[in-house]
Amino acid sequence: MLHVSTRGEAPALSFSDALLAGLARDGGLYVPKAWPTLTAGEIAGFSGRSYADVAERIVGALADGDVEGSALSAMIAEAYATFRHPAVCPLNQIGDNLFVLELFHGPTLAFKDVAMQLLGRLMDHVLKLRGERATIVGATSGDTGGAAIDAFKGLERVDVFILYPQGRVSDVQRRQMTTVEADNVHAVAVEGTFDDCQNLVKALFNHHAFRDEIGLSGVNSINWARIAAQVVYYFTSAVSLGAPGRKVSFAVPTGNFGDVLAGYVAKRMGLPVERLLIGTNSNDILARTLATGAYEMKGVHATTSPSMDIQISSNFERLLFEVHGRDGAAVRRLMQSLQQSGRFEIAAEPLSAIRAEFDATGIDEAATSAEIGRTWREAGYLLDPHTAVGVAAARGGLARDPATPMIVLGTAHPAKFPAAVKAASGVTPSLPAHLGDLVEREERFTLLPNDQGAVEAFVRAKARAVRSAAA
Numbered sequence: 522m523l524h525v526s527t528r529g530e531a532p533a534l535s536f537s538d539a540l541l542a543g544l545a546r547d548g549g550l551y552v553p554k555a556w557p558t559l560t561a562g563e564i565a566g567f568s569g570r571s572y573a574d575v576a577e578r579i580v581g582a583l584a585d586g587d588v589e590g591s592a593l594s595a596m597i598a599e600a601y602a603t604f605r606h607p608a609v610c611p612l613n614q615i616g617d618n619l620f621v622l623e624l625f626h627g628p629t630l631a632f633k634d635v636a637m638q639l640l641g642r643l644m645d646h647v648l649k650l651r652g653e654r655a656t657i658v659g660a661t662s663g664d665t666g667g668a669a670i671d672a673f674k675g676l677e678r679v680d681v682f683i684l685y686p687q688g689r690v691s692d693v694q695r696r697q698m699t700t701v702e703a704d705n706v707h708a709v710a711v712e713g714t715f716d717d718c719q720n721l722v723k724a725l726f727n728h729h730a731f732r733d734e735i736g737l738s739g740v741n742s743i744n745w746a747r748i749a750a751q752v753v754y755y756f757t758s759a760v761s762l763g764a765p766g767r768k769v770s771f772a773v774p775t776g777n778f779g780d781v782l783a784g785y786v787a788k789r790m791g792l793p794v795e796r797l798l799i800g801t802n803s804n805d806i807l808a809r810t811l812a813t814g815a816y817e818m819k820g821v822h823a824t825t826s827p828s829m830d831i832q833i834s835s836n837f838e839r840l841l842f843e844v845h846g847r848d849g850a851a852v853r854r855l856m857q858s859l860q861q862s863g864r865f866e867i868a869a870e871p872l873s874a875i876r877a878e879f880d881a882t883g884i885d886e887a888a889t890s891a892e893i894g895r896t897w898r899e900a901g902y903l904l905d906p907h908t909a910v911g912v913a914a915a916r917g918g919l920a921r922d923p924a925t926p927m928i929v930l931g932t933a934h935p936a937k938f939p940a941a942v943k944a945a946s947g948v949t950p951s952l953p954a955h956l957g958d959l960v961e962r963e964e965r966f967t968l969l970p971n972d973q974g975a976v977e978a979f980v981r982a983k984a985r986a987v988r989s990a991a992a
């Protein structure tokens with residue numbers, strides 16, 4: 522199956538080509554030309570199957586034969602063997618019809634591991650088959666960077682550069698990026714916000730000469746394969762609560778809109794989902810957009826859920842493409858307006874199509890902290906601040922529809938954010954044993970200005986150094 526760009530002006534690509542391309546050459550994001558669908562019988566058949574089995578079916582349907590079946594099975598088995606829980610992504614009940622889907626049992630304690638452990642293996646596999654190398658440049662507000670570094674460290678065919686906003690990630694998140702000893706990994710602190718880092722990455726992709734020279738690839742959720750891998754846990758969790766015979770709703774702490782978009786994709790593939798709830802922190806651009814129809818940037822605030830301190834919510838573009846009837850020209854107009862004036866307006870029809878599937882709630886800092894305290898007192902369950910945003914949004918959804926089970930995506934382990942968790946609950950969460958000595962490990966990083974030329978010069982120099990050392 523081919524993949525098309527949301528801006529309609531880039532060549533259509535296979536799954537493997539889209540995997541290596543990252544961002545489309547017209548600045549858009551790749552999506553499959555058509556959504557594969559599963560029958561209710563097939564979905565029911567997932568009951569009692571392992572996470573890896575379901576992943577084989579879902580990722581297999583999305584890759585549509587482009588990755589050889591036995592190789593895909595082996596990569597999936599290896600990727601999910603790195604998780605510390607036998608269920609990979611277990612469900613935990615914390616209230617009446619209220620569940621947390623724990624996505625943080627992977628190596629770096631964040632939901633990013635679920636996709637990234639597979640992405641690393643997929644990219645390595647495709648590059649080996651083609652005899653090619655790639656240079657990955659990614660942006661992180663805290664979790665993507667650590668997960669990517671863990672998944673790609675030591676791979677011979679890939680150099681990885683992760684841009685993070687200096688001083689705006691938690692200590693644990695920073696150390697997970699800066700203490701890994703591998704020559705192909707480079708942690709880069711940027712003097713700016715996450716949006717600046719993400720803009721730099723997109724600018725590098727849009728500089729075609731540079732992109733081709735270094736074989737640029739991406740690991741952010743602009744890369745379609747990231748979303749494809751995240752669709753799986755919507756199926757496993759819904760089926761464990763009775764789908765397809767029973768509908769469920771999902772509440773998703775949201776920043777770059779990748780995780781909640783994966784829920785939308787699951788629904789398009791046939792999973793009976795009632796509502797998708799977007800929970801934002803005080804960087805509430807998506808909640809304002811759903812309320813007013815105007816996507817309007819107002820400046821980013823630092824919060825206790827730093828991974829969601831985002832204003833340019835990249836994957837929203839994929840949803841805009843769908844609700845505009847897959848009209849690339851319409852998406853281009855909206856994105857041009859965003860670039861020129863920091864805002865765009867969604868017309869009545871596409872807006873009502875969005876509202877037909879999604880609700881959105883902004884949860885401020887006080888409510889986030891109150892939710893951590895409440896869930897600890899009432900359920901004896903410790904939430905990280907991002908998941909707490911999701912739980913607080915979920916309670917609103919349950920008040921409107923108490924009969925439908927609500928699954929909150931638990932996106933990070935509380936020990937990644939000990940200060941906020943302790944302040945809210947009085948409990949200091951501890952890191953799992955494999956990260957017990959994280960604070961003693963030596964840090965290595967490079968500080969760069971928020972400047973495309975400086976980043977390109979650094980990447981060019983380091984990527985070449987690694988290549989010539991490997992040659």
Ligand SMILES: Cc1ncc(COP(=O)(O)O)c(C=O)c1O
Pocket residue numbers: 631632663664665742774775776777778779780781828829907908932933
């Ligand atoms: C812990 C955590 N929760 C939620 C999010 C938001 O996810 P998304 O950017 O896919 O909306 C992120 C960052 O992506 C995160 O790291």
Ligand SMILES: N[C@@H](CCOP(=O)(O)O)C(=O)O
Pocket residue numbers: 660661662663664665666740741742743776777779828829835
């Ligand atoms: N919250 C993310 C930001 C990047 O999002 P991505 O899903 O597009 O990689 C992070 O923690 O880095």
